[in-house]
Amino acid sequence: MKNISILCAVILFAAISLAFSCNQAKAVTNKTMTNKSAAITTKGDTIKKIVKSEAEWKAELSDEAFYVLREQGTERAFTGKYWDNKKEGIYTCGGCQLPLFSSATKFKSGTGWPSFYEPLEAAYVEEDVDNSYGMRRVEVHCARCHGHLGHVFDDGPKPTGLRYCINSVSLQFEEQ
Numbered sequence: 001m002k003n004i005s006i007l008c009a010v011i012l013f014a015a016i017s018l019a020f021s022c023n024q025a026k027a028v029t030n031k032t033m034t035n036k037s038a039a040i041t042t043k044g045d046t047i048k049k050i051v052k053s054e055a056e057w058k059a060e061l062s063d064e065a066f067y068v069l070r071e072q073g074t075e076r077a078f079t080g081k082y083w084d085n086k087k088e089g090i091y092t093c094g095g096c097q098l099p100l101f102s103s104a105t106k107f108k109s110g111t112g113w114p115s116f117y118e119p120l121e122a123a124y125v126e127e128d129v130d131n132s133y134g135m136r137r138v139e140v141h142c143a144r145c146h147g148h149l150g151h152v153f154d155d156g157p158k159p160t161g162l163r164y165c166i167n168s169v170s171l172q173f174e175e176q
């Protein structure tokens with residue numbers, strides 16, 4: 001009987017310890033998640049949504065940048081600044097300068113638009129389904145200013161198999 005009591009006590013203690021350690025593990029996970037959702041950029045800024053009126057955007061963007069970034073337009077293929085840019089650096093958002101893509105993930109797609117197989121940080125580029133022009137495409141925009149960037153397709157190269165087809169005018173290149 002005494003042995004059973006001790007055994008019960010040991011089991012109870014083990015259960016409490018386990019529950020406690022699980023809670024601790026959960027707390028650590030939550031902490032990590034919180035840090036990630038705060039989305040620290042490579043410049044150390046946090047992503048805080050930028051909301052401006054149409055008039056404000058119009059005042060600070062070129063006509064073509066306004067048309068693409070704010071009205072979901074598309075620049076003509078092979079006309080942008082960066083489709084053939086082979087320099088090393090970072091492509092930031094043309095609307096708010098959030099760093100979006102690296103030259104390290106840029107590849108030759110033959111489309112006439114700068115193409116990348118992944119963004120610098122998944123959280124910096126958000127997706128929406130776009131059913132315009134009778135096609136079902138996945139639209140991508142900047143997570144901070146909601147500026148339209150282009151579309152993402154699943155016919156890209158390894159390692160992701162994705163092709164982020166981005167308008168040059170939605171980007172600004174910073175050589176590094």
Ligand SMILES: [Zn+2]
Binds near residue numbers: 096142
């Ligand atoms: Zn932006």
